[in-house]
């Protein structure tokens with residue numbers, strides 16, 4: 001990347017090579033370090049593109065230049081001019097792009113001074129994330145953070161280009177809009193001119209993009225900020241970015257095909273191959289095989305249903321499950337964990353409990369051929385042999401069981417599978433891309449004791465299930481697809497309802513009275529009555545995808561100014577109190 005004109009410098013600090021030797025150049029940047037060696041001074045100068053060594057020799061520059069070089073300290077911005085020359089014998093640095101050359105400085109301009117930064121501006125620093133966030137502008141100077149932001153910029157540009165090339169139109173939608181549920185709590189913005197009334201910040205542009213389809217835009221996209229007022233889990237932020245996409249006059253395979261083209265094109269531009277067509281796993285296949293609807297298929301350890309092995313077991317718990325309707329015994333085989341000591345294995349029960357298990361049965365195959373297990377004495381040789389064969393267990397492996405309903409056993413072992421992969425450090429080479437499709441339309445929300453939309457309330461049910469919407473809602477499938485990357489839900493979408501009557505039936509099932517549905521979604525219901533076309537779309541979680549592309553494990557590291565898990569911006573100290581005058585203008589009073 002070159003920043004080659006309209007600038008105080010002629011080159012960047014990452015640019016000069018042996019080819020430039022003999023040229024007179026100007027660089028600008030920050031002093032990373034200054035080294036004084038018996039009357040000679042070396043300065044490492046850093047900008048966003050890299051690092052260049054600048055050399056000051058009192059015999060070859062003026063006393064003023066040398067004196068100025070003696071005053072500069074780390075993180076002072078300076079401008080230097082001089083001749084590019086080969087570094088002296090033995091001083092070249094093969095680990096640095098500019099390591100063959102140095103700048104023999106003949107002019108220096110100190111552009112500003114700097115306080116000593118609170119942490120070193122280097123990649124491998126040991127400092128708290130809080131301090132990095134408080135001084136984010138210094139953190140961004142670190143090469144790794146800068147490369148994360150560059151990668152994000154490159155990928156965002158690539159996906160915009162890929163969409164633009166395929167006739168998608170970028171349309172901006174408002175940030176001040178109406179509260180519409182997308183499964184999370186809204187951020188509200190009080191209206192000054194209409195006291196007691198509120199805008200909501202969009203959880204996504206979902207309804208607006210559907211309205212754009214009614215408006216005939218046909219292919220829409222937007223790099224859109226989304227806002228969800230959730231309690232923040234590790235990988236969440238109250239505001240995040242989606243590449244939001246919608247198409248009309250399409251069927252599900254058209255949308256998925258277009259998305260595969262766009263995504264593989266954009267990934268290729270940042271050096272990642274995404275082979276198409278992508279594998280498709282149904283929701284239930286994903287659950288039954290990996291125990292999760294966003295599987296990382298690189299880590300193996302698939303779930304096996306071993307119910308039939310234990311129909312006549314001497315182990316009561318297994319036998320009664322094997323003979324009960326809807327009950328399953330499932331297992332995973334963790335390679336190498338069988339050599340663990342008993343207490344270490346027993347501790348896994350706590351982990352399983354966090355995924356809903358009441359206990360954890362296990363069988364460890366020791367490397368000397370012995371079997372260790374609290375339940376071994378209840379199991380026959382035939383059961384043990386059948387288990388070993390079904391699981392493909394080798395000496396040194398550990399089998400973990402879950403007993404219960406289908407979803408329950410899936411979820412317990414899905415959680416254990418990811419846990420064991422982390423603990424065993426099972427290598428994850430390359431990237432893992434797939435679709436998970438055919439999600440159920442609804443799930444039962446225990447907390448609210450009500451049906452809830454699995455994706456969102458505007459999802460098109462499978463045509464063949466429409467008859468049983470009211471009679472057997474949980475058995476209804478939907479036109480949905482999640483894009484799974486490396487075990488993360490990196491995107492998701494579906495076909496939309498484009499019929500007002502069907503939309504009203506779904507809202508009713510979700511607990512909306514016609515009046516409330518009207519109050520909240522009247523504008524959507526109206527629009528659906530004016531020739532809404534068949535439509536479907538998708539949203540890609542840009543932060544998360546960039547995190548995975550950069551090989552990071554926190555989305556904060558691909559965001560310039562992220563918030564902490566309590567929703568604070570440590571740099572500006574937002575959220576903060578406001579004046580009474582501001583509250584009065586909004587006709588608001590706090591109850592604190």
Ligand code: ASP
Nearest residue numbers: 204206493494537538539
């Ligand atoms: N609006 C949905 C979401 O934010 C994505 C979609 O269905 O397009 O999850």
